[in-house]
Amino acid sequence: MMDPEFHRIRRLPPYVFEQVNSLKAKARARGEDIIDFGMGNPDLPTPKHIVDKLVETVSDPRSHRYSVSRGIPGLRRAQAAYYQRRFGVDLDPDREVIATLGSKEGLANLAQAITAPGDTILVPNPSYPIHPYGFIIAGAAIRSLPPVREGEDFMGVLERATRHSVPMPTAIVLNYPSNPTAEVVDLDFYGPIVDFCRAKGIYILSDLAYSEIYFDPDSPPPSILQVPGAKDIAVEFTSMSKTYSMPGWRMGFAVGNPKLIQALSRMKSYLDYGAFTPIQVAATAALNGPQDCVEEARQIYKSRRDVLIPGLLDAGWKVPSPPATMFAWAPIPDAFAHLGSLEFSKRLLTEAKVAVAPGLGFGEYGDTHVRIALVENEHRIRQAVRNIKRFLATAEPSRPQGSEPLKKVVA
Known part of the structure; x- marks a missing residue:
């Protein structure tokens, strides 16, 4: 019987982001409003x-x-x-x-x-x-x-x-x-x-x-x-x-x-x-051609950053302000650090309705962080910050995976 796994495929681990993407797709199929900071997919229109x-x-x-x-x-x-x-x-x-x-x-x-x-x-x-x-x-x-x-x-x-x-x-x-x-x-x-x-x-x-x-x-x-x-x-x-x-x-x-x-x-x-x-x-x-469109995009990402970072700090989550890129590299809050980035990302998605990218997807040394992409407008960022603030204030950090609220979402 032929081996169903090919050599090069065997060297590729399961795509970590797919677990969060799957939960996101199921939540949206149920009609839930998910604010998506997961994929670094620029949302600004091409000039x-x-x-x-x-x-x-x-x-x-x-x-x-x-x-x-x-x-x-x-x-x-x-x-x-x-x-x-x-x-x-x-x-x-x-x-x-x-x-x-x-x-x-x-x-x-x-x-x-x-x-x-x-x-x-x-x-x-x-x-x-x-x-x-x-x-x-x-x-x-x-x-x-x-x-x-x-x-x-x-x-x-x-x-x-x-x-x-x-x-x-x-x-x-x-x-x-x-x-x-x-x-x-x-x-x-x-x-x-x-x-x-x-x-x-x-x-x-x-x-x-x-x-x-x-x-x-x-x-x-x-x-x-x-x-x-x-x-x-x-x-x-x-x-x-x-x-x-x-x-x-x-x-x-x-x-x-x-x-x-x-x-x-x-x-x-x-x-x-x-x-x-x-x-x-x-x-x-x-x-x-004219390069003013590049500066305009830069200023939009900066404005989004300047809404997100102070908002998260007010919510109780201290995240360094990124000097460049369209991402914030956010250390998992201490109370949730034991979960690792994948489980913390799942909790944010299911309980705060906010999708982020688990740091584990970028290598094992990234597992203490999640990546937040600045690809939603300022109104949506403020909405996400409110959801996260409520989550951090009310969530049970030590709740074991598989307890009833998470099982309902995964099922």
């Missing part, structure tokens, strides 16, 4: 000039044919121009820029391109799931980089992980501003990492998807490619999803080291014909 360009282009039947896997030349030039004006980084659109079907696809396919079974990859934990699992699917062994302990810096964590890795790591994944933790770094943070990885022959994959969602106008997040010599070993991923509220369009980029870009290009040439041409043309218009 009109970008949509207009899509409509204009799609009206031309010639745009309906196969496109270019690497991205149309105009789009790659537009991304290179963005890097020049935003970071002061020069990129060759032909050798150092490639368009991807969202940054997630680019990360996963680059993992396939550069990984041999048994290679070691360094990935922060907690981390966005594609960062470790893109490499796990490719056959790699993951060495997790845990959160930096008090009195230690990231270089200490990196040096220790590398010293005890056999074989020497092939690559390290970095993600700042971070999903899920919202942590930000300055350019000085990257310099020693680039020097260390160049000396050790370790590639750096930087995920900069939240480069434009930041709240201190004097401290925009830097690119690792600003560090001298970084392009020798580093490639960086960006996305249109958050910057221009284009999540469903699936448009992203990888830029940087020509060898890595060529490896990704070769892999993609076997797998896809690129994004639909009108989407690429509209993305070009987004990058080259």
Whole structure:
């Protein structure tokens, strides 16, 4: 009898978020009003000039044919121009820029391109799931980089992980501003990492998807490619999803080291014909056009943050104010800490009618937190805060799983 489990599938654990999503779907089927902070799915409309360009282009039947896997030349030039004006980084659109079907696809396919079974990859934990699992699917062994302990810096964590890795790591994944933790770094943070990885022959994959969602106008997040010599070993991923509220369009980029870009290009040439041409043309218009829409989105997320964080504090839940991204990384309140993030998320959903993402879904070191996405309007955020305040004031923190109220919801 054939084994029903395939090799690569066996390496993927059950999707933690699915448990909360299943409860959410059942609650909504019963007519319950669930305020959904779970998925980082931008709710703002795509700016009109970008949509207009899509409509204009799609009206031309010639745009309906196969496109270019690497991205149309105009789009790659537009991304290179963005890097020049935003970071002061020069990129060759032909050798150092490639368009991807969202940054997630680019990360996963680059993992396939550069990984041999048994290679070691360094990935922060907690981390966005594609960062470790893109490499796990490719056959790699993951060495997790845990959160930096008090009195230690990231270089200490990196040096220790590398010293005890056999074989020497092939690559390290970095993600700042971070999903899920919202942590930000300055350019000085990257310099020693680039020097260390160049000396050790370790590639750096930087995920900069939240480069434009930041709240201190004097401290925009830097690119690792600003560090001298970084392009020798580093490639960086960006996305249109958050910057221009284009999540469903699936448009992203990888830029940087020509060898890595060529490896990704070769892999993609076997797998896809690129994004639909009108989407690429509209993305070009987004990058080259007016940027006031980016600032408007940034201010909306900031306003939502400034409603959520004080509201939760008033409710008795102290959550750090995120300096960037569209997420708050919330430590589970002390009275509920013993539940872990998955059970606490279930309790919030069933008793407060608020959906959040359990931190366990981002790695075992995330199990003390939940992630709250700023994807509901301010009115809904205030409603959620009221529900959470009532929950924290009346819930039984030690109630065992399987007691009557929870059983009714799960059944």
